[in-house]
Amino acid sequence: MDTKQLLAWAAQYHTPNYSRAPICLVRGDGVRVWDSDGKEYLDFGAGLAVASLGHCHPRVTGAIREAAATLLHVSNLYHTAPQIHLAKLLCEHSFADRVFFGNSGAEANEAALKLARKYARERYASDRYEIIATHNAFHGRTFATVTATGQAKYQHGFEPLVPGFKHVPYNDLRAMERAIDNRTAAILVEPIQGEGGVHVPDDDYLPGLRKLCDESGALLILDEIQTGVGRTGRLWAYEHAGIEPDIMTLAKALANGVPIGAMLTREEIARALGPGTHGSTFGGTPFVTSVALATMQTIIEEKMPERAARLGRALMDGLRRLAAGPTGITEVRGRGLLIGVALDRPVAPIVDACRDAGLLVLSAGERVLRLAPPLIVETRDCDEALAIIGRALAPRA
Numbered sequence: 082m083d084t085k086q087l088l089a090w091a092a093q094y095h096t097p098n099y100s101r102a103p104i105c106l107v108r109g110d111g112v113r114v115w116d117s118d119g120k121e122y123l124d125f126g127a128g129l130a131v132a133s134l135g136h137c138h139p140r141v142t143g144a145i146r147e148a149a150a151t152l153l154h155v156s157n158l159y160h161t162a163p164q165i166h167l168a169k170l171l172c173e174h175s176f177a178d179r180v181f182f183g184n185s186g187a188e189a190n191e192a193a194l195k196l197a198r199k200y201a202r203e204r205y206a207s208d209r210y211e212i213i214a215t216h217n218a219f220h221g222r223t224f225a226t227v228t229a230t231g232q233a234k235y236q237h238g239f240e241p242l243v244p245g246f247k248h249v250p251y252n253d254l255r256a257m258e259r260a261i262d263n264r265t266a267a268i269l270v271e272p273i274q275g276e277g278g279v280h281v282p283d284d285d286y287l288p289g290l291r292k293l294c295d296e297s298g299a300l301l302i303l304d305e306i307q308t309g310v311g312r313t314g315r316l317w318a319y320e321h322a323g324i325e326p327d328i329m330t331l332a333k334a335l336a337n338g339v340p341i342g343a344m345l346t347r348e349e350i351a352r353a354l355g356p357g358t359h360g361s362t363f364g365g366t367p368f369v370t371s372v373a374l375a376t377m378q379t380i381i382e383e384k385m386p387e388r389a390a391r392l393g394r395a396l397m398d399g400l401r402r403l404a405a406g407p408t409g410i411t412e413v414r415g416r417g418l419l420i421g422v423a424l425d426r427p428v429a430p431i432v433d434a435c436r437d438a439g440l441l442v443l444s445a446g447e448r449v450l451r452l453a454p455p456l457i458v459e460t461r462d463c464d465e466a467l468a469i470i471g472r473a474l475a476p477r478a
């Protein structure tokens with residue numbers, strides 16, 4: 082394959098909204114991917130925290146093959162067994178009683194925001210529609226979700242944004258307490274801020290938000306699009322905090338790479354979404370839901386959350402050993418296999434250096450290296466990644 086020609090066409094035909102690395106990936110297997118020149122990479126981003134079972138996992142590939150040869154799509158005018166089984170499995174393994182399926186994280190959050198407004202208006206008052214989100218959050222790119230996303234760089238140029246949103250600093254219970262009033266329909270937060278820099282809140286933050294919501298009647302929406310499905314060492318990140326949300330959104334790893342989004346909630350709240358109030362053409366097709374079902378069953382049966390906890394601890398220990406040397410690491414933080422390595426300098430050249438050395442990593446903001454490898458990663462893969470990161474961060478002689 083002529084890589085130069087492909088990249089020239091990419092430069093000519095794509096909208097220029099992504100800053101992509103100058104490689105073209107053609108194949109994946111487990112924690113590894115290969116580019117069009119045959120070069121091999123360890124994928125410590127798992128796409129964007131998506132391929133938790135690695136690339137081309139046999140159970141996922143099997144489900145894709147079977148669904149493609151059985152029934153790819155029918156509309157939500159009819160029932161299909163995989164969608165029912167997936168909703169049942171998600172409810173049996175979470176706080177939730179009801180599930181709505183869409184196609185992406187942003188769509189899951191849109192469903193959550195629409196539901197919260199409708200519920201609060203019907204249950205309390207017609208002017209109870211405000212959503213409080215946090216600075217530095219990431220909730221998606223549609224108008225409502227980019228409004229909820231508390232980062233000016235994602236909003237600039239797209240104004241006017243959706244009315245009825247407020248932002249307060251993350252991990253600041255007092256600020257949230259001051260912001261809540263009788264117009265607050267819901268609080269929307271990530272249990273760990275992913276995109277914003279892998280910020281793990283204090284242990285009392287989520288329980289504190291739960292209490293504020295219980296006292297005020299506002300709904301607690303947890304965006305677990307990045308943290309869910311085992312990544313942080315529990316199936317859902319809220320389990321670390323010993324609380325339950327009113328609404329939870331999922332996407333990324335839920336079908337290991339096939340596009341899906343899900344919005345989970347309790348019975349009483351779900352009732353606000355009566356027939357005809359919301360929907361999606363592609364949401365929850367038999368194809369995506371059978372792939373998600375295979376993914377979820379594998380994650381649960383093979384105890385992937387425990388594995389994420391164990392390997393995450395070892396990887397963070399290794400990174401902290403690197404931090405003890407002259408690497409410019411200022412902090413190593415995270416939970417399970419969602420890890421942020423804060424640097425004293427811009428991260429972009431380090432991401433490039435790692436890639437040149439055969440390791441794909443993510444960034445989170447300007448100065449944070451983000452690691453989110455597949456949960457099937459082995460200790461020897463982590464050792465290889467640590468060696469490459471160590472060399473990329475070593476001072477130039």
Ligand SMILES: *Cc1c(COP(=O)(O)O)cnc(C)c1O
Binds near residue numbers: 187188276307333
């Ligand atoms: C990725 C992400 C989203 C957006 O998901 P899309 O599928 O890109 O719409 C929303 N919230 C969080 C926490 C995410 O990590």
